Amino acid sequence: EDQVTQSPEALRLQEGESSSLNCSYTVSGLRGLFWYRQDPGKGPEFLFTLYSAGEEKEKERLKATLTKKESFLHITAPKPEDSATYLCAVQAGNAGGTSYGKLTFGQGTILTVHP
Amino acid sequence: KAGVTQTPRYLIKTRGQQVTLSCSPISGHRSVSWYQQTPGQGLQFLFEYFSETQRNKGNFPGRFSGRQFSNSRSEMNVSTLELGDSALYLCASSLDFRVSDTQYFGPGTRLTVL
Numbered sequence: 001e002d003q004v005t006q007s008p009e010a011l012r013l014q015e016g017e018s019s020s021l022n023c024s025y026t027v028s029g030l031r032g033l034f035w036y037r038q039d040p041g042k043g044p045e046f047l048f049t050l051y052s053a054g055e056e057k058e059k060e061r062l063k064a065t066l067t068k069k070e071s072f073l074h075i076t077a078p079k080p081e082d083s084a085t086y087l088c089a090v091q092a093g094n095a096g097g098t099s100y101g102k103l104t105f106g107q108g109t110i111l112t113v114h115p
Numbered sequence: 116k117a118g119v120t121q122t123p124r125y126l127i128k129t130r131g132q133q134v135t136l137s138c139s140p141i142s143g144h145r146s147v148s149w150y151q152q153t154p155g156q157g158l159q160f161l162f163e164y165f166s167e168t169q170r171n172k173g174n175f176p177g178r179f180s181g182r183q184f185s186n187s188r189s190e191m192n193v194s195t196l197e198l199g200d201s202a203l204y205l206c207a208s209s210l211d212f213r214v215s216d217t218q219y220f221g222p223g224t225r226l227t228v229l
Contacts, residue, residue, distance in 0.1 A: 032216050043119075043205050043220035044158075087158070091216055100170040101148040101163025101209070103218060108157065 002027045006088050006106035013078055013113050021073040021086055021109045029093030033071050034103065035064050036087040044087055047073075078113045085110050116142060119208050119221035127227045133194040136224045140187050140208030147189040148218060149181060152203040161204075164189055165211075193226075201228045 003026045013019055025033065032051055036044035048057045050066040057064050061082065063074040073086060089103040120139045128134050140147050149161040160173040164183035181191040187208075193200055203225050207218035 034217065036220070041225075043222045046217060046219055049215075049217050089158075100165070101146055101218070102160045102171050102173070103148070103150075103158075103207075104160070105158040 002090060002092050002104040004088055004090055004104055004106035006086075006109050008109060009107070010110040011112070013075075013111070015079055015113055015115050016077045018074070018076045018078070020075070021088075021111070023071040023073070023088030023106055024069060025071070025088075025090045027090045027092045027104070031091045031093045031099060033066055034089045034091070035071070035073055036089065038085045038087055038108070047086075075111070078111075080113045080115050083111055083113045119206055119219055121204075121206050121221040121224050123224060124222065125225045125227075127229065128196050129229050130196055130198060132196050133192065134196060134226060135190055135192045136204055136206075136226075138189045138191075138206030138208075138221060140189070140206075141219055143210065144208035144219075145187055145211055146209045147183055147187065148207045148209070149189070149191050150205045150207065151175075152205055152223070153201075158205070161191065196228045198228050201226060 005024045007022045035047040038044045048064040053068045055066050061076050065072045085108040087108045089105045092099040122137045146165045148163040150158050152158045162181050163171040167183045178194045183189045203223045205220050205223045207220045209218045
């Protein structure tokens with residue numbers, strides 16, 4: 001069974017204090033790993049898709065990296081508006097169709113950035 | 116380009132009733148997935164539709180069902196509502212999997228069962 005574990009559960013940072021969020025996964029053949037941001041009462045907002053170990057993607061203050069067992073979301077010089085829950089999800093390789101449209105999510109990391 | 120839309124945004128029902136939620140995907144997207152989000156269980160996959168066919172289903176009871184129309188719009192139905200069905204129901208759309216698996220989520224429907 002596919003599993004995703006995110007750590008820490010919650011992270012409090014001062015504005016400008018860089019840090020990383022971790023996503024460890026177990027999946028039968030990784031088809032893709034996805035990072036989302038979710039604000040309270042809203043749907044998840046897509047950030048990145050990573051497909052293979054060694055891949056990196058950046059967007060503004062965020063950088064996502066992928067290894068064979070985990071992914072990191074690095075936040076550089078965060079601002080208060082970066083406060084949100086960050087979700088990691090995996091999609092397994094197509095095994096008889098059982099992976100169609102199915103993302104397995106971690107419980108998320110609640111990030112709070114204080115001014 | 117308009118994003119994924121879901122209606123209604125909020126619903127209050129009583130136990131035993133049934134409910135239908137609607138989802139309109141991003142224009143051109145043919146795959147629609149549904150998820151249930153609760154504080155205790157997080158985001159859990161319900162089912163996925165592509166070209167009006169259910170291709171995948173999560174571990175939910177048969178009270179949860181869905182369908183997809185020829186214009187890719189989708190509905191999900193929950194019959195005989197239970198208190199535990201209170202949750203945020205999220206719809207996500209994606210292009211044909213042969214192009215991209217990235218799913219884009221709607222704002223969700225908040226269902227409260229009393």
